[in-house]
Amino acid sequence: MTAVRLSDVAARAGVSVKTVSNVVNGYEHVRPETRARVQAALDELGYRPNLSARSLRQGRSGLVALAVPALDVPYFAELASSVVAAATELGWTVLVDQTDGDAGRERDVAAGLSGHLIDGLILSPVALGAADLRRSERDVPLVLIGERISDGAIDHVAVDNVAASRTATEHVLSLGRTRVAALGFQAADHAHSGVAALRRQGYVAALGAAGLAADPTWTPEISSYTRAEGAAATEALLAGAERPDAIFAFNDELALGALHVLARHGLRVPDDVAVVGFDDIEDGRYANPPLSTVSPDKAALAREAVQLLQRRIAEPSTPTRDVQVPFELLARDSTIGRR
Amino acid sequence: MTAVRLSDVAARAGVSVKTVSNVVNGYEHVRPETRARVQAALDELGYRPNLSARSLRQGRSGLVALAVPALDVPYFAELASSVVAAATELGWTVLVDQTDGDAGRERDVAAGLSGHLIDGLILSPVALGAADLRRSERDVPLVLIGERISDGAIDHVAVDNVAASRTATEHVLSLGRTRVAALGFQAADHAHSGVAALRRQGYVAALGAAGLAADPTWTPEISSYTRAEGAAATEALLAGAERPDAIFAFNDELALGALHVLARHGLRVPDDVAVVGFDDIEDGRYANPPLSTVSPDKAALAREAVQLLQRRIAEPSTPTRDVQVPFELLARDSTIGRR
DNA sequence: CTGAAAGCGCTTACAG
DNA sequence: CTGAAAGCGCTTACAG
Known part of the structure; x- marks a missing residue:
């Protein structure tokens, strides 16, 4: 609970907060010796950024959610595992959510997980149709997985x-x-x-x-x-x-x-x-x-879903896509x- | 992305931000007619609180993490499902994390999931021993589940x-x-x-x-x-x-x-x-x-873990406990x- | 290459 | 019962 702040590190290193921030975020143009001094202070103090603050400031959290009906259904468990793996490669942290196939929960989740907390959502809907989803006041990038309920209005990936x-x-x-x-x-x-x-x-x-x-x-x-x-x-x-x-x-x-x-x-x-x-x-x-x-x-399913989401987050108004993955x-x- | 702020609602309802906050958080002493007016504005604008801001301000996020070695291992999938259910009853959102049984990932997760993002952690460790965990500079309340690796220094729940x-x-x-x-x-x-x-x-x-x-x-x-x-x-x-x-x-x-x-x-x-x-x-x-x-x-395992964590979060210095759940x-x- | 300062949206003493 | 204002920790134009 020792809450080391950027300013603590700055004081220790004898630089401004901005410079510490630059080092933390890997900004190029920092003098090597300054960088070294800051890095030392960072290490000594055990600084870890406050993600809430960063997210508040940037409007992005680095969190994406995956919502499946149930975690203890083997298919979804395997799918979740693949999605987590694929998202981790992009440096995202995945918040896995269980909807119980309940329309209300799916709606909540599609509405942004009750807060501007997540940057995007991969949803495996059961109860909700494309119409519901389109109607719901979403403000979070969304990719549908596993069901062809999409009518083209939402990014979607599935097997044929x-x-x-x-x-x-x-x-x-x-x-x-x-x-x-x-x-x-x-x-x-x-x-x-x-x-x-x-x-x-x-x-x-x-x-x-x-x-x-x-x-x-x-x-x-x-x-x-x-x-x-x-x-x-x-x-x-x-x-x-x-x-x-x-x-x-x-x-x-x-x-x-x-x-x-x-x-x-x-x-x-x-x-x-x-x-x-x-x-x-x-x-x-x-x-x-x-x-x-x-x-x-399933690996392709997960990979494609994550890529679609990444694309949607980067360009919110890009045309929707419907991706099919192979089966055997x-x-x-x-x-x-x-x- | 319409980012309705508390101040927007306040303007609409003709009250101060404080009053809106009071209504949102269910504070008692708000005049009924004021409350009604604010509630109407809240609904019309579709306000949802920004959790990053709330969390930054309060120092709590309402998020807890559950870290298991693998989501696609049936035992952990069933356990995760139970933990999510138990935590949801407390109004917590659960971030499920997959460590792959990797010591580095377990350490990261125990160190607070790289950010002051989570209020607490339930960890099912594989690679890390009690000593490692104690040593790691944790600043997040921790409960161990499923393994008797605890030496009494960390809250722990398991079967005998x-x-x-x-x-x-x-x-x-x-x-x-x-x-x-x-x-x-x-x-x-x-x-x-x-x-x-x-x-x-x-x-x-x-x-x-x-x-x-x-x-x-x-x-x-x-x-x-x-x-x-x-x-x-x-x-x-x-x-x-x-x-x-x-x-x-x-x-x-x-x-x-x-x-x-x-x-x-x-x-x-x-x-x-x-x-x-x-x-x-x-x-x-x-x-x-x-x-x-x-x-x-497993239900008891999940319930006890969540309760231990709740207790640890509320009273960080309460004595550690070692809970055993029944088997059959x-x-x-x-x-x-x-x- | 670095600093001082504003502001993200919220909650919370502090007044009234 | 309600308002004005500070501050949580960060990033980012804006200067220098």
Whole structure:
């Protein structure tokens, strides 16, 4: 709590505050011997700048926020980790915030985290649509991540969910499966997030191209993308008259729940039922059997989001961009068996 | 970027800045009609306080930091989620930081996150010992979480790792297993964290009480607590002359790696090998088979940490405390089979 | 290359 | 119950 101020350092070094500030901020034109004297004083006193003061003065804090629905959801945890890494390289400190997928929290966060504290925000929205976000009196540079809810009015980075979902469906179809259940359909009032609708679209398109129609009995509605919901929905599927021979889960957690229930029922994966997920979270790689999945390039997602934000902060009125990052289908044991 | 200031609101409402400040901060003695007029101006202008200015003035920011080694490690992700929830209840905003288990980063973070920006810090150290932490010129209230590296000089909250580890070991011994391997021993120079040493202690104690000795062939050294390491160590165990009939992994990720390899080798869990982990991460609940584990009360851990920090911030010189939170053994299929 | 001084937006004694 | 003014620690034109 010893609050060493710039002026303390200045007194010690026998120079003005301005000169100390110059040294601290790496300003070029300081005489070497002055610099050395100031640096010595800085070190002796253990000076560290007061960021509140600096931020008040400059109008920038060097803080950016990342807001995700939940930190304990593996996908978001992995994403957060990547974003923090990418932002740290730029010398930013990241304030990670948890919205719980709550519209109010998302709005608050989009409104600038209740204060002129952050220079920018990367938001993974669930509850809020593009319209809400545009309407909200934002005064903070914003980049949306992971959802194609943007209508072009806000910078946005995501994977092509429709194509990716179609690829996953085609993968199990190519294995000769014809009764392909989908886990992830949501009732209209839950489907704000967009992801559900987009992945559904890809699934239906792939079925259609194969001359198949989506069968409502194989597309149970679920309320959240958790293992528990995946397990419950799979139980329901298995209770039906005919058993699916493949399950495409719209995220890995749903798939892991499905795997759990299939094992409980003594069904073999993939022989009886093939399972493919989406997200490529680490859990899937070590599941029994290892989970096939669509792997979005999370590092690219994070990198692009941070770059878009940097650009937006530097030039607030630059045209918005919509960046797509690549994905890849990882065929593991849960669809193609032991290699 | 419309930067509405207190003085703008004051002008609009026809009162002084002081009065607006009083209303914003919920000061009691403001005449109701004045309050109403100010509130109206506040709403119309969409005023939001500048936190940098407030923090500069008050010396407090309302920000606390949580520093964990990695956000994408399930245990820390779940812990972070709990801490954020507990802190939010106090009206704090949490800045989550990732140290990568790097000593330099931990030191920086302990030194106040490079600026008088945060009011306090909850740190889950890996690389730094109590001595380092005490020595570092800290000027920020600090609470340590999860490791018993504290020597009483710093507030600390954790589970009783020795007792918990002993309980896990006793559990498999009580099932009649006698060749109990342990996954989690670390070479001395990796064992900074203390957790490895403490859990090892509990394991050895339980074996000893059962008249058994720890056998080096069943306690392979591992370098990190990941699924990959758990898998590799289990491969090594299975390559040995005699097979263990139980594995106690010092965390669930190691255990999940073990489960993966046991399945690959066609071994039945728990019939051939029982497996018990530590941490109770969600992945374990849906593993095949579901993973028995020691479950520390993470919510309590988070709550206590936040309370200790609140107390330390309010009274910087209050005596340090060492809080232990309860744990519970969850016996699931991986040790006791299908119920 | 360096200094003196203003001002970022807020809160808080101090008056009234 | 309300106002005028100082000051938190910094950066930045403005001089020299």
